[in-house]
Amino acid sequence: GGDGIFYCLRVSYSLCEGNTIEGNGGYGISIGGRDTDHLIRGNTIRGNDKAGIYFREGDRAMAGSRQHIERNTLEGNCRREGSAEIEIQGETRDIHLLDNILVPIARGTQAIWGLLVGPKADRIHFAGNEVAGPAERAVQNQAGPTALSRERPAQPLPVGPAHIPQNGAA
Numbered sequence: 001g002g003d004g005i006f007y008c009l010r011v012s013y014s015l016c017e018g019n020t021i022e023g024n025g026g027y028g029i030s031i032g033g034r035d036t037d038h039l040i041r042g043n044t045i046r047g048n049d050k051a052g053i054y055f056r057e058g059d060r061a062m063a064g065s066r067q068h069i070e071r072n073t074l075e076g077n078c079r080r081e082g083s084a085e086i087e088i089q090g091e092t093r094d095i096h097l098l099d100n101i102l103v104p105i106a107r108g109t110q111a112i113w114g115l116l117v118g119p120k121a122d123r124i125h126f127a128g129n130e131v132a133g134p135a136e137r138a139v140q141n142q143a144g145p146t147a148l149s150r151e152r153p154a155q156p157l158p159v160g161p162a163h164i165p166q167n168g169a170a
Contacts, residue, residue, distance in 0.1 A: 001025035004048060007035035007064065013164040016040045024048045028077060031064035032056025032090065039160030041070040045077065051087040052077035052102075055121075058090040066094045068157045075103035075132075077112075084116035084140065091120045096153055099128040104137065114138045117148050127152045 004021035007014075007030065021028045021043060028045035031038070032055060045052040052074035055064050074085040085102045088095060097115065104112035114131035117124055119142040127150055131138035141148045 003027045003030045004045070005029045007031045007033070007038070009033040009035075011035045011038075013037045013159065013161055013168060014039070015160050017042050019043045021045045022047045026050050027054040028052040028074070030054050030056060031067065032058050032062065033064070034062055035064040036066045037157075037159040037163065038067050039070075040067065041072065043072045044075075045072060046075045047079060048077045049080040050078060051082040051084055053086045054082075055088040055090060055092045055095070058092070060091040060093075063090040063092040065092050066157055066159060068096045068098070068159045069100065070096070070098045071100065073101045073103070075101075076105045078104070078107055080107075082112070083110070084113035086114070087116045087118070088121045088124060089118040091122070092118075093122045093124075094157060095121075095123070096125045096157055097127075097129060098125070098152065101130045101132075102138075103132040111137050113140045115140070117141045117143050119143050122147045124148045125153045126150055
């Protein structure tokens, strides 16, 4: 009945890899509340009632920023509500979405987006991704043209367990 993976307050530098996250009553993965610096790769996220990956609303201090999301397959999410396979809300920034496969499926008469960038998000990189369906339904950018780049980032984000700062787990 809930989310598949819910990053709770201040979870940082994790690796989420090789999982199948499906059939949950909420989001596949929910990120927010100072949840930062995650490496999310090689997962299959499908058939969840809400978005496959959802960045919760939050101001700059509380947003789930600095995430590297790579080589995941997201398909058929938003079965009951939501509008995108990946939805980024809040003042979330520095999100690298690279080489993912997004397969949005319509819910009734409502078409689902591949990626939705909310009005306060910034520094989102969306490169090398495949989005099934009509190209005009691939990305909805509510944040303006400078918030979303279709180019690969110049440098990778220092995220995941290999980059945890000294005393980071204290």
